[in-house]
Structure formats: C-alpha cells, structure tokens
Amino acid sequence: MTDVDRQIARAGELLERTRAGREALVKRRRQGTAITRRLTLVAGADLAIVVAAIAIGWFVPLGMGGALLVGAVLVAVTLFLLFATLTPAVRAEQLTQVPLKALPLMTEQWLDTQRKLLPAPAQTLVDGIGVKLETLSPQLATLDEREPVAAEVRKLIGEQLPELLKGYAKVPPPLRGVARNGKSPDAQLADALKLIDDEIGEMSAQIAQGDLDSLETRGRFLEIKYRDDGAV
Numbered sequence: 001m002t003d004v005d006r007q008i009a010r011a012g013e014l015l016e017r018t019r020a021g022r023e024a025l026v027k028r029r030r031q032g033t034a035i036t037r038r039l040t041l042v043a044g045a046d047l048a049i050v051v052a053a054i055a056i057g058w059f060v061p062l063g064m065g066g067a068l069l070v071g072a073v074l075v076a077v078t079l080f081l082l083f084a085t086l087t088p089a090v091r092a093e094q095l096t097q098v099p100l101k102a103l104p105l106m107t108e109q110w111l112d113t114q115r116k117l118l119p120a121p122a123q124t125l126v127d128g129i130g131v132k133l134e135t136l137s138p139q140l141a142t143l144d145e146r147e148p149v150a151a152e153v154r155k156l157i158g159e160q161l162p163e164l165l166k167g168y169a170k171v172p173p174p175l176r177g178v179a180r181n182g183k184s185p186d187a188q189l190a191d192a193l194k195l196i197d198d199e200i201g202e203m204s205a206q207i208a209q210g211d212l213d214s215l216e217t218r219g220r221f222l223e224i225k226y227r228d229d230g231a232v
Contacts, residue, residue, distance in 0.1 A: 115127075121190045
C-alpha cells in the first residue's frame with residue numbers, strides 16, 4: 001500500500017468516525033426531546049389532577065379515601081405517560097399522503113421500525129439517511145407544495161425509499177446473502193441506500209442554494225438509475 005493509499009484510507013476512517021459521531025448526537029438529541037416531551041405531559045396531567053382534586057374538595061370533602069384515590073390516579077397517569085407509546089406507528093402507505101413538511105419526520109419514524117430487519121451495513125446507511133432527513137426537515141417546511149421539486153422530494157423519500165425496503169423484505173432471509181446477477185440482495189440494498197443517502201444530501205444542498213432546476217434533473221437521473229439497476 002502506498003502513502004497515498006494510506007492517506008485516503010485514514011481520510012475515509014475519519015469521515016466515517018465523524019459521520020458516526022453526528023448520527024449518535026442526533027439520536028441522543030431525539031431521545032432527549034422525547035423524554036422532555038413525556039415529562040412535560042406528566043407534569044401537566046398531574047397538575048390538572050391536583051387542581052381538579054382541590055376544586056372538588058372545596059365542595060365535597062375527600063377524606064382519606066379520596067386522597068388515596070387521587071394518589072392512585074396520579075401514579076397510574078404518570079406511569080402511563082412515561083411508558084405508553086404516544087406516537088402511533090407510521091405505515092409506509094401514509095408517506096405518500098402526508099404534508100411535505102411532515103414527510104421527513106414521519107419517514108424517519110417509519111425507518112426506525114424497519115431498522116432491525118436490515119443487515120448491519122444497511123442499518124448504518126439508514127442511520128445516515130435519518131441524519132440527512134433531520135437537516136432536510138426545516139427546509140421542506142418552507143418549500144411550496146406546488147413546486148415541481150416538491151414532487152421529486154416526495155417521490156424519493158415517500159415512495160422510492162419505502163418501496164426499496166419493502167422489496168428487500170420480500171426476499172427470503174436465506175437468499176439475501178446469495179449473489180444473483182453478480183450481487184446479493186444485501187449488496188443491492190446497500191448500494192441503493194447509499195444512492196438515496198447521496199441524493200438526499202444533494203437535494204438538501206440544492207434547496208439551500210435555491211437550485212430547484214438542478215434538483216428536478218437529479219430526480220429524473222435517480223429514476224433512470226433505478227430502472228437500469230433493477231429492484232432488489
């Protein structure tokens with residue numbers, strides 16, 4: 001291995017560590033937001049219960065039994081809000097119908113439910129796509145749904161990405177690592193996810209630059225690329 005090869009390898013390792021660090025940071029931030037949301041709901045619900053109990057107590061003495069009942073309700077509501085699933089599961093079919101500004105978040109939530117079904121390399125790529133969706137989300141909040149580029153974004157994130165993972169899921173597990181036409185389904189999945197990851201990054205950069213015409217062109221390129229490579 002030459003010095004140039006070593007430098008390229010070190011640079012690649014550095015990029016991977018940086019990317020992994022960003023993904024971990026986004027995950028921690030997301031978890032922190034979810035915990036804060038739950039604690040806020042608990043505080044609000046418990047406060048409402050206490051206020052209601054005090055209001056009732058002005059007219060009807062609660063006594064020891066009433067106090068125990070209020071305490072039991074507080075515990076039950078607190079446990080429910082801390083551990084219950086507050087967000088309904090997102091279905092892939094919903095992604096074609098949701099408002100554009102909500103599409104990245106809902107796609108990310110759907111990807112979280114699919115992650116464990118994928119091989120390790122694909123899981124890493126899905127994590128990277130989640131990071132890109134975090135960046136894309138505020139950009140789409142200000143993008144006019146009537147813009148042609150909005151359709152390209154929706155096609156990539158809301159249609160092609162889910163169809164790719166659903167197509168992979170149909171492959172029997174014993175055959176996913178077996179080469180077919182030169183590549184195994186696992187390798188085809190990784191290649192396609194890498195392409196989508198790159199495209200989302202390009203979309204985000206081009207939206208930031210206002211280069212919507214270029215984005216439309218890239219959307220057509222991606223469609224041709226999928227048609228030429230074939231589905232997983």
